[in-house]
Amino acid sequence: MKTFLHPGDYELASILNLAPHRKVSGFSVGEQRSPAVGGGIEFADYREYAPGDELRQIDWHVFLRFRKLMVKLAAEEKELTLVVLIDASASMGYGSPDKLTWAKRLACILAGAALHGGNRAAIAVMRPGFVEALGPERGKASMGELVRVAGSIKASGGVVAGERAAGSASATARQFASRYGRKCVSAILSDFMYPDWRATIAALGAGGSEILALQILAPDELRPDFLGETLLVDSEDGQETPLHIDAGAAERYRDRLEAFTSDVRAACIGAGITYSLAPTDGDPARLFRSELAGKSFVC
Numbered sequence: 001m002k003t004f005l006h007p008g009d010y011e012l013a014s015i016l017n018l019a020p021h022r023k024v025s026g027f028s029v030g031e032q033r034s035p036a037v038g039g040g041i042e043f044a045d046y047r048e049y050a051p052g053d054e055l056r057q058i059d060w061h062v063f064l065r066f067r068k069l070m071v072k073l074a075a076e077e078k079e080l081t082l083v084v085l086i087d088a089s090a091s092m093g094y095g096s097p098d099k100l101t102w103a104k105r106l107a108c109i110l111a112g113a114a115l116h117g118g119n120r121a122a123i124a125v126m127r128p129g130f131v132e133a134l135g136p137e138r139g140k141a142s143m144g145e146l147v148r149v150a151g152s153i154k155a156s157g158g159v160v161a162g163e164r165a166a167g168s169a170s171a172t173a174r175q176f177a178s179r180y181g182r183k184c185v186s187a188i189l190s191d192f193m194y195p196d197w198r199a200t201i202a203a204l205g206a207g208g209s210e211i212l213a214l215q216i217l218a219p220d221e222l223r224p225d226f227l228g229e230t231l232l233v234d235s236e237d238g239q240e241t242p243l244h245i246d247a248g249a250a251e252r253y254r255d256r257l258e259a260f261t262s263d264v265r266a267a268c269i270g271a272g273i274t275y276s277l278a279p280t281d282g283d284p285a286r287l288f289r290s291e292l293a294g295k296s297f298v299c
Contacts, residue, residue, distance in 0.1 A: 005147060049071050080114065134146070190216060
C-alpha cells in the first residue's frame with residue numbers, strides 16, 4: 001500500500017506529546033500523567049475540606065497560615081485516550097493532494113504521538129454515520145497499523161440533510177459524544193462543508209471532551225485562480241452549475257469563504273473547542289509545534 005506519510009512524520013509523531021488541560025476520566029491507569037484526580041502520590045491541587053474526607057489529607061501548614069481546612073489532591077497517572085474523528089464525506093475527496101489524504105496524514109501523526117507516549121489511540125469516521133475504524137488501542141497498534149486503517153478510509157457518500165436525521169454530521173457528533181464523553185481528548189478533521197456544521201460543533205463541544213478542530217481546505221478553495229467559463233460539480237450530490245467567473249465574482253467568493261472560516265472558528269471557540277485552519281499544502285510540524293503551540297493538548 002502506498003503510504004501517505006512522509007519520512008519526517010514518523011519522527012514528528014515520536015516527539016509530540018499530549019498534555020490535556022481539562023480533567024479526563026480515562027479508561028485505565030497508565031503512563032500519561034493527566035489532570036484527573038486520583039490516588040497517586042504527586043501533588044495536583046487543593047480543595048476545601050468536606051465531611052468524609054480523610055484527616056491525613058488535610059494540609060495543616062495551610063490551616064496554620066490561613067485558618068482554612070484544605071485537602072491535598074494527588075495526580076493519578078492515568079492513561080489517556082485520543083480519538084481522531086475524520087470527515088470522509090465526498091467533499092473531502094477534492095484537491096491535489098485531496099483533503100482526505102491530508103486529514104489521514106495528520107490523524108496518523110496525532111495517533112502515533114499518543115501511542116508513542118504510552119497512551120491509547122482510536123480512529124473514527126464520519127461518512128455519514130459514525131464508524132469506529134480502529135478502537136482505542138495501545139500496545140497492539142503501531143504506526144503501520146494506523147496507516148493501514150487510515151488508508152482504507154475512502155471519501156464517499158453525500159450529505160444527509162437535517163440535524164436530527166440519522167447519519168447526519170451532527171447525529172454522528174452526538175454518537176461520538178455518547179460513546180466517549182469525557183473519557184478522551186479528541187481531534188476532528190473536516191472541511192465542515194455540510195449544512196449542519198454549527199450543530200455538529202455544538203454537539204461535539206457539549207460532549208465534554210477536550211477537542212482540537214482542524215478545518216481542512218485545499219489551496220484552490222482558499223485562493224482560486226481560475227477565471228472565465230467553468231462548470232462546478234457538487235461532490236456531494238453531483239449537481240452541475242455552469243458559471244462565468246470574473247474578477248468581481250472571484251473576490252466575492254473569497255470574501256464569503258473568509259466569512260465561512262471565521263464563522264467556523266467562532267462556533268468552535270463558543271463551544272470550547274480549539275480551532276485551526278489546516279490547508280492541504282501546509283506543514284504538519286509547523287502546524288503542531290508552532291501554530292498550535294500552547295493552544296491545544298498537542299505540544
